[in-house]
Amino acid sequence: MRPALGLIGACLAAMAMATAAPAATLDLVVVDQQGKPVADAVVTAVPAPATAVAHAGATGKATANGQGAEPRAARTKTIDQKDLTFLPYVQVFRPGDSVVFRNSDTTRHHVYSFSSVRAFEFVLAPGETSAPQRLDQAGVVAVGCNIHDPMVAYLYVSSAPWAQLSDAQGRAKLRDLPAGRYEIHVWQPRLRPGRPDLVRQVVEVGDPGSKLTFQLSLLPDPRRQFDRERTQY
Numbered sequence: 001m002r003p004a005l006g007l008i009g010a011c012l013a014a015m016a017m018a019t020a021a022p023a024a025t026l027d028l029v030v031v032d033q034q035g036k037p038v039a040d041a042v043v044t045a046v047p048a049p050a051t052a053v054a055h056a057g058a059t060g061k062a063t064a065n066g067q068g069a070e071p072r073a074a075r076t077k078t079i080d081q082k083d084l085t086f087l088p089y090v091q092v093f094r095p096g097d098s099v100v101f102r103n104s105d106t107t108r109h110h111v112y113s114f115s116s117v118r119a120f121e122f123v124l125a126p127g128e129t130s131a132p133q134r135l136d137q138a139g140v141v142a143v144g145c146n147i148h149d150p151m152v153a154y155l156y157v158s159s160a161p162w163a164q165l166s167d168a169q170g171r172a173k174l175r176d177l178p179a180g181r182y183e184i185h186v187w188q189p190r191l192r193p194g195r196p197d198l199v200r201q202v203v204e205v206g207d208p209g210s211k212l213t214f215q216l217s218l219l220p221d222p223r224r225q226f227d228r229e230r231t232q233y
Contacts, residue, residue, distance in 0.1 A: 026174040026203070027211045030166045030186060032218050037170030040090040041188040041216070044160035045174050048181035048202050076132055078102055079143070079153055081109050081124070086143065086153030089223070090189065092165055093157045098132035110146035117141050117157060140187070150223070154189050179206040190218040 030041040074096040080087045082104040093099065101111050103124040111130065112121040117139035122130055135141070141155035156163075164172040183202050200214055 023176040023178060024205050024210055026177055026182075026184075026205055028164075028166070028172045028174070028184075028214065029211075030170040030172065030188070030214045030216060032216055035215070037166075037168065038188060038216060038218065039166055039168045039170065040088075041166040041170070041172070041186055041214075042090065042092055042156045042158070043164050043166065043172045043174065043214075044158050044185045044187075045162040045177065045182045046160050046185070048183055074098065076100060078129075079155075080104050081111075081145075081151070084148050084151055085223075086145075086151055088153070090154045090156060090165060092163050093135050093155055094163075095136055095138055095157060095159055096134070097157070098134045099155060100132050101130040103128050107147075109148065109151070111143065112146055113141050113143050113155075115139070115141040118155075121146075152189075152222070156187065160185070177205045181205070184212065184214075186214050186216065188216060188218060190221060192217060192219060 030038040032038050076098040080102045108125045110123045117137045118141050120133050135157045138157050138159045143153040145151035162174045166172040
């Protein structure tokens with residue numbers, strides 16, 4: 001399962017955006033079909049072709065949280081397992097980053113992924129931490145536990161220059177975007193099959209506080225259905 005992510009060329013184009021152009025913050029809100037806020041939605045931005053041409057020959061700016069256009073050192077992020085739950089449920093990575101899994105439960109877990117992006121399988125006893133799993137390709141890695149079926153997590157590996165995860169209020173901020181046109185992509189684990197990545201529109205970013213709302217049609221959250229099952233373990 002691979003979303004339509006920004007290509008390496010988009011990253012290079014974003015690096016060429018003019019520093020003289022005023023940087024803007026794009027505020028986004030993600031809601032479901034009932035208008036309720038949606039957490040754990042990955043929002044990415046890639047320059048539209050006109051923007052890439054207009055800003056050729058200059059450099060971009062990276063932000064402290066890893067957004068922005070300049071390359072950064074690879075990072076290792078941790079997915080914890082606590083109360084028979086992967087924490088966080090969705091995590092954003094860049095190609096070259098690594099993930100480690102920690103078992104903070106009192107029972108063992110059998111962590112696995114059959115994704116073509118990155119496959120792995122190992123057992124973690126209570127208190128153990130896995131070896132780093134390097135994520136070299138862009139795409140979505142669905143992770144489960146072969147012992148506890150309700151457990152699931154998603155590793156979203158994106159080469160898009162700007163990426164952010166929506167919070168519990170459905171809010172996300174893409175910072176330090178030079179003025180120009182961008183394609184905004186939104187992905188969430190509960191999108192209906194056949195729509196792994198949703199491109200809503202091309203937007204013009206130029207104002208210091210641009211705002212945009214996305215409404216997604218989502219399936220019910222399976223974690224809610226499994227809450228009762230978790231108590232049986």
